[in-house]
Amino acid sequence: MDRAELTTEQVLKRDIPWEHYMSTKLISGTCLQLLRRYDHKPESQRAPLLEEVLLYFDYSARPKLRNGTLPNGDASNSKSKLTSTHDVLRGLVNWLCSQLRNPTHPSCSIPTSIHCLSTSLREPYVRTLFVQADGIKLLIPLISPAATQQSIQLLYETCLCIWLLSFYDAAVDYLSTTRVMPRLVEVVKGSTKEKVVRVAVLSFCNLLAKGAFAAQMIDLGLPQIVQNLKAQAWTDEDLLDALNQLEVGLKENLKKLSSFDKYKQQVLLGHLDWSPMHKDPSFWRENINNFEENDFQILRVLMTIIDTSSDTTALAVACYDLSQFLQYHPSGRIVVADLKAKDRVMKLMNHENTEVQKNALLCVQRLFLGAKYASFLRA
Template identity: 60%
Template sequence: MTMDHAELTTEQVLRRDIPWETYMTTKLITGTGLQLLRRYDKKAENYKAQLLDDDGPSYIRVFVSILRDIFKEETVEYVLALIDEMLTANPKRARLFHDKSLASEDTYEPFLRLLWKGNWFIQEKSCKILSLLVSARPKVHDGFTTNGETSDSKKKVTTIDDVLKGLVEWLCAQLKKPYHPSRGIPTAINCLATLLREPLVRSSFVQVDGVKLLVPLISPASTQQSMQLLYETCLCVWLLSYYEPALEYLATSRALPRLVEVVKGSTKEKVVRVVVLTVRNLLHKGNFGAQMVDLGLPQIVQSLKAQAWSDEDLLEALNQLEEGLKDNIKKLSSFDKYKQEVLLGHLDWSPMHKDPIFWRENITTFEENDFQILRVLITILDTANDPRTLAVACFDLSQFIQHHPAGRVIVTDLKAKDRVMKLMNHENGEVTKNALLCIQRLFLGAKYASFLQV
């Protein structure tokens, strides 16, 4: 595809002169079609609006028949530009394509075909137009409607299912390998943010593994343009958060950590709102609640609540989220609670630290994720300033050494000794006492443990 076509604008295309008369002489458009085009083409906006109000479906019929019968690229681009201009001025005009008088026309087919066949200008416009047509179609009770129904049963008609599946395929193709370097992905996300309201689009999108294509786009934005893309991506995730089969994809991807990262650093109200609403939806599903506590969401919600938001829905959602997270923390097991404390880096003498039963029952759980919690505990010795936190961390290390069969070896391998030694000179008595206990356990081993209990 040449870049000159990629950079075309609707305004540039509409400056062209199309030789409609020639098409009539070669019978590619009818006499009536020519008359309608002459009346409409190159006229003022308000005049065209009047024509569409009076006789909209007739114009749609002409436009669709040209796209069906004429393959000259410049003409195809021109008609798409006319339709784009008409729908941009008033998106409700998409309903004209579904007028009863067009029941025998297959109005979806040309756009669906052009989605794959044309240059970037043609593809982008076809995608935008199809998305609007789909959203404007009359809803029927069984959730299924064809367009262009015909009494001739042999004639293959493009159904709404064909259109939605075709669109999802094209949109995912853009997310994987955009046909246009800067506009492929924003175009796809923009359409998905509208189309994912459709149950059929949600299921097709999940079936083709589309959810994981959204996840990399959830990242803090700096420019206005990237902010809009981030907002629309989060809107897509919010729509998917209502759809059960999408949840396992969201749970096994990095979607939640990325959403938390975005909400932590974003000042744009609409972005914060859509992320908070998404997270609120996910809170009570699967393992999301525990993950949220792991990621420090309770603290983030606290600081968000302290900011001045004008949106009532956002404030209400933050309150619900705060309550939901509190309930979640209450339900966590004692080890989950311990893990939260360590991951948040604020340790205190809560009962479990000095409870031998807690250590006996949970000692093997410390082995999860390559001793993740133990490693964080050791890092706290370097990074914490709070004396209470440092004292508790030293005490917990000594408990681990005492209760784990290979405790001394593991703690030594993780280079904890030097860090604890440094703390033996700490100005706070509680810290030095617990650092000493830890070092004695490290050197003397478990058989002397009973003499050293604090």
């Protein structure tokens, strides 16, 4: 029978050669499994699922709304269509987040969910839904250097999600409260896969001009890491361009950022470590008056770290910095006493970590005895 003579019913009854499509790489093995699972479902389940998928395609392909109307054609029923499409997208995002929280399949749920998100987050509305669903924190643990091919693909698609989210201000604000930057830095230091390094570097480029990210990148040693990356034999032109762009941006920020700006960002982010400025006498002499800004905001944050942090390095540095303020500020003891710091710091004198104990003791000595006598005892 000539193909032109086939009836609609005959066409619908024909089996689609999905295996052939997979062998020619038109679809992946995962797609084939999903399609065959769909084929084996009863019609009562297939129809609603197909309707949801078609609505999703319709949303992606449809021209974007402007001023509440469609650019072409009649706008009737657009509101109901948009509502139903938004409901579908919300359901999809919530389901993907639930799979990341509690995977139903030990090895497939997370990679499949991240793969879907790396595509879906291209849509601005999906980014909004993902932030509302508190999904960003689910991505952060997945950002770590990978070894196997499967884990490399998962890392790449997770970093791709971060890059897509870096275009959305609400997502950027949330990212600034996470450990995303140190994790991305570890990825570019430890990865040899060009596509992984590329998408991480592109994320750096997007975040560089936003909030405190520039100071974080500098504190984490990213300028030197970029130099090391540029010395490698990459073949990806986009990666090379991104590295050049990031290098220029970091140099500009280094010129603008004073040592106190870097210190302030470190404290406000709660990411304290033994960077050189903490033990540099000239830093404290030159910047001690800056600690008076915003009603001694920096000291108040240091006290919050002392009260709440479980990071022993952060606790030790916070105690040390408080003792440095006591030493260099003419009214240091009065200011620190007003913050009711004595009892809060004294608790750390019994801490299990010796570094925390030592710096808590120094702080208490300077609070009770004054900087001159405390330094004499310490010597």
